[in-house]
Amino acid sequence: MTSPDYKAFFARFRSLLALGLMVLALSLLSDRFLTPDNGWNILRQISVNLCLSIGMTLVILGGGIDLSVGAILGLAGAVAAGLLKHGLGIPGTTLWIEFTVFGAILAAVFVGGAAGWCNGFAVTRFKLPPFVATLGMLSIARGLTMLWTGGFPITGLGDDFGHIGTGAFLGMPLPVWIMLALTAVFVVVTKRTRFGRHLYAVGGNERAARLTGLNVGRIKLAIYTLAGALAGVAGLIVTARLDSAQPNAGLGYELDSIAAVVIGGTSLSGGRGSVAGTVLGCLIIGVLNNGLFLLNVSPFWQQVIKGGVILLAVALDKMNSKGRET
Amino acid sequence: MTPAATNDVLIDATGIEKSFPGVRALAGVSLQVRAGRLVALLGENGAGKSTLMNILSGVFPPDAGTIRVVERVVPNALSLTEVRFASPRDAQALGIGIVHQELNLIPGLTVAENIWLGREPRTAAGLIDYARLHADTAAILTRLDLPVDPETLVGELRVGQQQLIEIGKALSADARVLILDEPTSSLSSHEVAVLFNVIADLKRAGVGLVYITHKFEELARICDDLVIMRDGRLVGTATYGELTRDALVRLMAGREPKEIFQKTTTTPGAELLRAEKIVLPGDGVGRRFLVDHVSLTLRRGEVLGIFGLIGAGRTELLETLFGQHAGRAAGTVTIEGRVVRFRGPADAIAAGLAFAPEDRKRDGVVLPMSVLANASLADLRPALRGGFVSPAREHAHIATYLERFRVKTPSVDELIINLSGGNQQKVILAKWLATGPKILLLDEPTRGIDVNAKREIYTFIDELTQAGLGLIVVSSELPEILALADRVLVLCEGRATAEFTRADATAERVLSAALPDRAMALAS
Numbered sequence: 078m079t080s081p082d083y084k085a086f087f088a089r090f091r092s093l094l095a096l097g098l099m100v101l102a103l104s105l106l107s108d109r110f111l112t113p114d115n116g117w118n119i120l121r122q123i124s125v126n127l128c129l130s131i132g133m134t135l136v137i138l139g140g141g142i143d144l145s146v147g148a149i150l151g152l153a154g155a156v157a158a159g160l161l162k163h164g165l166g167i168p169g170t171t172l173w174i175e176f177t178v179f180g181a182i183l184a185a186v187f188v189g190g191a192a193g194w195c196n197g198f199a200v201t202r203f204k205l206p207p208f209v210a211t212l213g214m215l216s217i218a219r220g221l222t223m224l225w226t227g228g229f230p231i232t233g234l235g236d237d238f239g240h241i242g243t244g245a246f247l248g249m250p251l252p253v254w255i256m257l258a259l260t261a262v263f264v265v266v267t268k269r270t271r272f273g274r275h276l277y278a279v280g281g282n283e284r285a286a287r288l289t290g291l292n293v294g295r296i297k298l299a300i301y302t303l304a305g306a307l308a309g310v311a312g313l314i315v316t317a318r319l320d321s322a323q324p325n326a327g328l329g330y331e332l333d334s335i336a337a338v339v340i341g342g343t344s345l346s347g348g349r350g351s352v353a354g355t356v357l358g359c360l361i362i363g364v365l366n367n368g369l370f371l372l373n374v375s376p377f378w379q380q381v382i383k384g385g386v387i388l389l390a391v392a393l394d395k396m397n398s399k400g401r402e403t
Numbered sequence: 404m405t406p407a408a409t410n411d412v413l414i415d416a417t418g419i420e421k422s423f424p425g426v427r428a429l430a431g432v433s434l435q436v437r438a439g440r441l442v443a444l445l446g447e448n449g450a451g452k453s454t455l456m457n458i459l460s461g462v463f464p465p466d467a468g469t470i471r472v473v474e475r476v477v478p479n480a481l482s483l484t485e486v487r488f489a490s491p492r493d494a495q496a497l498g499i500g501i502v503h504q505e506l507n508l509i510p511g512l513t514v515a516e517n518i519w520l521g522r523e524p525r526t527a528a529g530l531i532d533y534a535r536l537h538a539d540t541a542a543i544l545t546r547l548d549l550p551v552d553p554e555t556l557v558g559e560l561r562v563g564q565q566q567l568i569e570i571g572k573a574l575s576a577d578a579r580v581l582i583l584d585e586p587t588s589s590l591s592s593h594e595v596a597v598l599f600n601v602i603a604d605l606k607r608a609g610v611g612l613v614y615i616t617h618k619f620e621e622l623a624r625i626c627d628d629l630v631i632m633r634d635g636r637l638v639g640t641a642t643y644g645e646l647t648r649d650a651l652v653r654l655m656a657g658r659e660p661k662e663i664f665q666k667t668t669t670t671p672g673a674e675l676l677r678a679e680k681i682v683l684p685g686d687g688v689g690r691r692f693l694v695d696h697v698s699l700t701l702r703r704g705e706v707l708g709i710f711g712l713i714g715a716g717r718t719e720l721l722e723t724l725f726g727q728h729a730g731r732a733a734g735t736v737t738i739e740g741r742v743v744r745f746r747g748p749a750d751a752i753a754a755g756l757a758f759a760p761e762d763r764k765r766d767g768v769v770l771p772m773s774v775l776a777n778a779s780l781a782d783l784r785p786a787l788r789g790g791f792v793s794p795a796r797e798h799a800h801i802a803t804y805l806e807r808f809r810v811k812t813p814s815v816d817e818l819i820i821n822l823s824g825g826n827q828q829k830v831i832l833a834k835w836l837a838t839g840p841k842i843l844l845l846d847e848p849t850r851g852i853d854v855n856a857k858r859e860i861y862t863f864i865d866e867l868t869q870a871g872l873g874l875i876v877v878s879s880e881l882p883e884i885l886a887l888a889d890r891v892l893v894l895c896e897g898r899a900t901a902e903f904t905r906a907d908a909t910a911e912r913v914l915s916a917a918l919p920d921r922a923m924a925l926a927s
Contacts, residue, residue: 269791271783278780281769288727288758288766289781289834290749348771 091393092341092357096364103368110371117250123363124252125150127356128311129334130341131263132193132304134355137338138267139300140280140347141200141207146308146334148218149192150327154312155222157185158231158322161238178237186309192218193305197298211301215331222324232321242318252314259307263352276300281348336383337362340390361386411438412473413580413611414459414499415483419468421454426823426853428454430635431468434613436580441602441612441625443643445655446632447880449824449851452615453504455632456582459613460501461488472497473579500578502569504585504615510558515540517557518572543571546604548597562589562714570598581605582613587621588713599624619648631655634853660886663854664861667869671889672703674739675873676724676842681734683716683723683897693719694732695897701842701873706864708888708908709877711917716897717877718761721844724875725758726751738842752781757835759828761846761877767831768819775801775815778834785837804833808863825856832863843867843874849883861887881910893917 104111129146136143160176167174176184192214199210244251267273278286279296287293311330316322341358343350365386369379414436421429429451436442444452458465464487471483474497488494491501508517515536516523524532524539540553547567557565566589573581587595602612602625614625622629622643629646631639631654639646639654646654676699683694694716701707711717723732726745736743738754745751748758760766768777778801779786786797798815805815808829812822819827828848835843845864849857864887868874878884884891891908893901893916901916 265791271787271792274776274780274783274792277772277776278769281771282765284766285769286780288725288748288760290747290752291780292749344771348769 092354092361092390096357096361099361099364099368103364103371107368107371110368115367115371117253119360119363119367120253120256121250122367123359124250124256125311125314126330126333126337126362127256127359128259128307128314129330130337130355130359131259131352132300132307133331133334133338134341134343134350134352135263135267135276135300136207136304137335137343137345138280138347138350139276139297140283141297141300142335142345143193143196143211143301143304144208144331145192145196145211145214145218146304146311147327147330147332148215148222149189149305149308150312150315150330151323151325152192152218152222152225152312153185153189153309154316154326155226155231155322155324156188157181157238157313158234158316159225160184161234162231178235181238182241182313185313186306189309189312190302190306193308194298194302196305197301200301201294201297226322226324228324230321230323234316234320234322239317239320242314242316242320252318255310255314259310260352260356267352272296272299277348279347333362336387339394340387342394344394411440412436412483413438414473415471416455416459417469419455419458419465419470421451421458421463421466424821424823428635429458429465432632432635432637434459434630434637436611436613437628438579438609438611439606440627441606441614442628442630443622443626444613444615444630444632445617445651447655449634449853450632450655451635452632453584454635456501456584456613456615459494460499460582461491461494464488472499495576495578498577498579499582500573500576500580501582502566502573502584502586504588506562506565506569508557508565508568511556513554513556514544514551514560514568515553517568518543518575520572522576539575540571543575546574546601547571548593563591563594566590567594567598570601574601578610580611580613582615584615585617586614587616587618595621619651660857660861660880660882663858664865664886666886667865669704669868669889671705672871674700675703676701677735677737678724679735679737681720681723681732681736683719683728683732690897692897694723696734697894697897697899699875699892699899701875703841703871703873704868705889706868706874706876706887708884708891709875709894710881710884710891710913711877711879711894713879714896715894715917717879717894718846719897720894721758721846721875721877724751725756725844752838752840755839755841756844757781757838757840757842758844759831759835759846759848761850763824763827763831763851768827770818770820772819773816774805774810774812774819774822774830777819778805778815778830778837781834782838801833801837804837805830807836808833809859823853823856824850825852825860828852828856828860829863832860836867841872843872844877845874846877847879848876849878849880881913884908884913885910895919 109115129150132146133143161178161181164173164175166172196211196214199205200207241251246254267276275286275291275296278291279293283293312327315326337358338355339345339358340361341350341354341356343354362383365383366379369382412435417433419429419432432451432455434455446452457463459470469485472486473482474484486497509520512520518540519536524535526532537553544551544553547570549564549567551560551564557568560568566586570586586598590598605612626643629641629643630637631651633655679698681694681697682692685691685693697720699707709717709720722728724736726747729746743754745754764770769780775797779797783792785800786792788796802815810829810833811826819830822830849860852860864874864876876884876887885908888908889905891903891913892899893913895917896919903912
């Protein structure tokens, strides 16, 4: 391990154990749980949350929080769908740009990244608390989505685009490929690059990081931009899977994403945690949702249970770190 | 318990032990506080005085030992009960008040609200009774001869006035035992005189006092008993007057820096750093200039010692040199003949500067990271292979520096939070030496460090000087400055008041240049 964080290791180990127990229990309780189809189902369902949560992990490791990822997801999906379907007119001219699927994908990631960059700019340049800066962006992105769509879904995006959400390659769904690739990239980025190391340092002690000569502002700007771009990717998956951009897509997703990061053992005070832990956090939430659905638990109770799991995970983490520090 | 022995004893603490990760802060210390008497607790930084007081006031529990406290005052028969404090509230409930060294006030609340925080008088309806609150506060402010309105926001007061508010807070609780941890560090001479009158009144009223200080001249006015601590142990108890000042100093210091360390004489080389008219404006409260037109030079192979009392601008001067206040500060800095203008610490590091800050936990180390990651943080480039951090390379590159400074750690992968202060400081030195600096700025390099690590740090400073680096060492401990420095620059209230060569720098001269006029009144 490059930076052996024993607390994170135990947290991860504990999450793994919890996941194993859940899988075991659900296999016994439902004969529909442990099937290949259901397995793919769960992975496809968590792919969106994982995209958001990887970005959220970066932001939280850096000592911040991002409440706007769900709204950015909605905006990026709507922009991609709108451009693909209608193209873009240049104001004041008669020029009209048509977008290919590839162009629409780039646009979604760009819009997401730009919104994230604005978050980072507000946090670094104007020293706004991340909670406030991203709360503002949440509202702005939602409003822009409504303006762009007029409040109506944009549907009929074509098979090529839909492929992103429903297609498969070598027998594995494309969203799962995307999710695995992003996980691999960001595990390496956080654990094996200078940027990753500096990110842990900024989250662990911003003052010391600054006095050691690290460019704290640039690192923060980067993590919010990445979180926004990843929300753009998530927006593409959601829109493609439904073959439709819903103006309300991604509503409340930031909360699931924060939950996954926290359940995965990343500390909300920054500097402690890992992308690998977040993958486990997403799996736990995904398996829980899926299992409760298969067991015909009412959606209302599902919410209550999910909340309880979050509280339990954080309480265990607190007890764990308290026992070590004294 | 024998009634005779406990007749006027308010607190009897015996065999108190306390360890923090990597440090044994207290190793079996006992202390008695008696009614109507002031016991002065003396000792160097890191001797364990504040730890002991924190235990007596319930901030944290001891690892071992017993504390017995008077629960009820029955005439002529004070009976002691063993207690275990779960929080400062428990200690307060038994009449133990403390004025901490650091200010614990809430700047956005008024003087009155701060003093009575958590104990506000209520009206019949359960709301805060502001009329009584302000009247009670006015009475306390009169006792302290502090001419401020109870409704002033604490954030608008001078630091010295804030310190008096802390004292007022303790007075308002009508404590039976009052602990004062270096209460005069930012008081004016008049304020000190008022405080000493208050202390005399309290003694007459039968309150027991514990007083932590570094200033011998204060003792004559208030002290009854002396307790001297060193390296977490009790090394002497006496009635005031039994020991001469020299004997006290010897007991406190154990070994003087000059005894544990012999400086190697070097001939300073070419000029490395020249700073002219460095100015750092204040932030609107307090002094106009935190650093007031200070000029200095530093040569290769030289240690420039900077001495000053708290608030003299020592830390601010180093921070300004390191580019931390770019944009606010003014002045000209020349390094090896070239004028430099730093936009931040990164520029200073690139120009060959390194800075080990005073408050290691806050500014120096990244606590959730490993020893290795902390040491490699300033420059990861040597650890890269093909653009990625290679643990093998990182280890190979940094291990030599960690060994050079003899960092004691179970493994380089250990979290730095588990190391002692001395070893954390060595990791910081290793981090900077790995960047190949020319100039090292050390702010209180031995604060909170045990005597062995202290000696090691002195030796490293000596070795680095011989290797041709230029070092600026800031310290509030005069013996340390006198032992280390080739030249001594003295700061007082932001201004450079004197500069001495090593031969000319005597304790008396340096100290008198560091003191603002008020200390003269105390020297009587």
